[in-house]
Amino acid sequence: MTAAHERLYRRTLHQLVAAGVPFGVLGTFALRQQCPTLPRHLVADCDLLLPPDPMALSHLTTLLQADGWHVTLWEQPLVLPLRAADLTGKYYLRARRAGAVLDCAYENDFLSWPDFRAECQWHHGLPLLTPAAILRQKAQVGRPTDLVVLRWWQREALACATIRSQPPTAP
Numbered sequence: 001m002t003a004a005h006e007r008l009y010r011r012t013l014h015q016l017v018a019a020g021v022p023f024g025v026l027g028t029f030a031l032r033q034q035c036p037t038l039p040r041h042l043v044a045d046c047d048l049l050l051p052p053d054p055m056a057l058s059h060l061t062t063l064l065q066a067d068g069w070h071v072t073l074w075e076q077p078l079v080l081p082l083r084a085a086d087l088t089g090k091y092y093l094r095a096r097r098a099g100a101v102l103d104c105a106y107e108n109d110f111l112s113w114p115d116f117r118a119e120c121q122w123h124h125g126l127p128l129l130t131p132a133a134i135l136r137q138k139a140q141v142g143r144p145t146d147l148v149v150l151r152w153w154q155r156e157a158l159a160c161a162t163i164r165s166q167p168p169t170a171p
Contacts, residue, residue: 001041001043001044001045002040004098008100013025014125023104025128026047026129026133028134029046030129031134034128038153045102046103048103048104049105054083054084058080061093068097069097070097073086073087078093091106091108110140
């Protein structure tokens, strides 16, 4: 991830918050927002989780497209409004813009939407999954990139301790 992508993600996420889109940020991008010493090169994209609600996903898609994002479902252009039958079993929408990738999941094998929301906290105006929950999920999934982040976190945990101990900020 480049600095420009990080700014684009943050700007887009703040726009989604302002528009009332229900979502939370998970994955390495959320971890970096809570621990800015995490190197950008370890962040491949920005991952969101949203409720499995076609209306909310249609609203998200409309907003992203209006902001110049190209949104697809399994690499196919979307037809709005979205229908539940079109979404089931496909897990996420993918949005691309200027080399940035925003994965907008609505199905998650590890957390339901209510459980996910319970594990989010507001940080600098964004709903982020807590570092403990992110690291737990990375350990469960265990992809090579997840293991790299986990090893980095183990080495650098003290550097992020003061960041994690700060009270969350409300929107």
